[in-house]
Amino acid sequence: MPTFSNTLQVSGATAATMFNIAAAAIAGGLAENVLVLGADSLLTGLSPDLALRSMTESRDQQYEMPFGIPVANTFAMTAHRHMLEFGTTSEQFAKVAVIHREHALRTPGAQTTGPITVDDVLSSGWVTTPYHKLDCSLISDGAAAFIVSSADRVGEFKSKPIYILGAGECYTHEHIFLMPSLTTTGAVQSSAKAYAMAGCTPRDIDVAGVYDCFTGTVIMMLEDLGFCPKGEGGRFVDDRQITYGGSIPCNTHGGLLSFAHPGMPGSLLHFLEVMEQLRGTCGDRQVPGAELGLVHSLGAGFATQATTILGTEATL
Numbered sequence: 001m002p003t004f005s006n007t008l009q010v011s012g013a014t015a016a017t018m019f020n021i022a023a024a025a026i027a028g029g030l031a032e033n034v035l036v037l038g039a040d041s042l043l044t045g046l047s048p049d050l051a052l053r054s055m056t057e058s059r060d061q062q063y064e065m066p067f068g069i070p071v072a073n074t075f076a077m078t079a080h081r082h083m084l085e086f087g088t089t090s091e092q093f094a095k096v097a098v099i100h101r102e103h104a105l106r107t108p109g110a111q112t113t114g115p116i117t118v119d120d121v122l123s124s125g126w127v128t129t130p131y132h133k134l135d136c137s138l139i140s141d142g143a144a145a146f147i148v149s150s151a152d153r154v155g156e157f158k159s160k161p162i163y164i165l166g167a168g169e170c171y172t173h174e175h176i177f178l179m180p181s182l183t184t185t186g187a188v189q190s191s192a193k194a195y196a197m198a199g200c201t202p203r204d205i206d207v208a209g210v211y212d213c214f215t216g217t218v219i220m221m222l223e224d225l226g227f228c229p230k231g232e233g234g235r236f237v238d239d240r241q242i243t244y245g246g247s248i249p250c251n252t253h254g255g256l257l258s259f260a261h262p263g264m265p266g267s268l269l270h271f272l273e274v275m276e277q278l279r280g281t282c283g284d285r286q287v288p289g290a291e292l293g294l295v296h297s298l299g300a301g302f303a304t305q306a307t308t309i310l311g312t313e314a315t316l
Helices: 014-025 050-056 070-087 090-104 118-122 153-157 186-199 215-225 235-236 267-277
Strands: 033-041 126-130 142-151 163-171 205-211 292-299 304-311
Touching: 014 033, 014 163, 014 267, 014 292, 014 304, 033 070, 033 267, 070 126, 070 235, 090 118, 090 215, 090 235, 090 267, 126 267, 142 153, 142 267, 163 186, 186 215, 186 292, 186 304, 205 215, 205 267, 215 235, 215 292, 267 304
Parallel strands: 205 292
Antiparallel strands: 033 142, 163 304, 292 304
16 A cells, blocks of 8 residues: 655656655655656647647746747757857757767667758758757657665565665756856756765766757756866767767667657656666667766756766665
């Protein structure tokens, strides 16, 4: 009989937050095993008109919604600012999409499986400048579920255990016009808490799941999570540091850009991929020797940020 339940909604950061809450509930004695579950049907459950309405009505009632500003425009503002401050280019944004598609080509069940080039991204049509269609995440149906338990019960499960080593959250604003900085986010604080709890640094991470609703989001997160200096994210991607052979392979399943984006469950799929990498069960897309992973979820125009560090028994 269930002894604990919770329904969470902190936009795109909900996935990582659910793991944090599940771990806290177990540590606090509220539960022994917690089912973490998310599902949605954005592809078949919403018409284009309803989708646009939902993305617009979530904006600020006084300063944003009357002007019809949907979610994509708020994220585009941060990309424009990053280009202005640091010289980031549309080609560097496009390279993120290209690398994610390369990863999806290795992943069974990926929603998109055709290879793309930088030119394909730049010619895919505007959604909102500086984002083209292929700079934006997919629209999908999907679900994912996990069992979180205490470490002293790992012998009761068949799968190789993956441990939650650290977690952190940060909430900096409600709407984009209140964002303290358009190029630095609360991921700096959430990841710092997670690294400190786990006793590791960004250099120790072997594989990452980084929220990729838009290509520019990935570049900003690479910086704020400490994988490269602020302003260097575009060049970091240009050097292919986020794929196999690079310093931090990211979204090796293809991410929200190329595997699937069913709303909140999209980031749960990042958790699934990182866990499978740490278990060594990813076949052709396996990152050799992966023992320590990071998953970062965000949402609401960078207002909500949550970071989780995962590791194998060897990292304890």
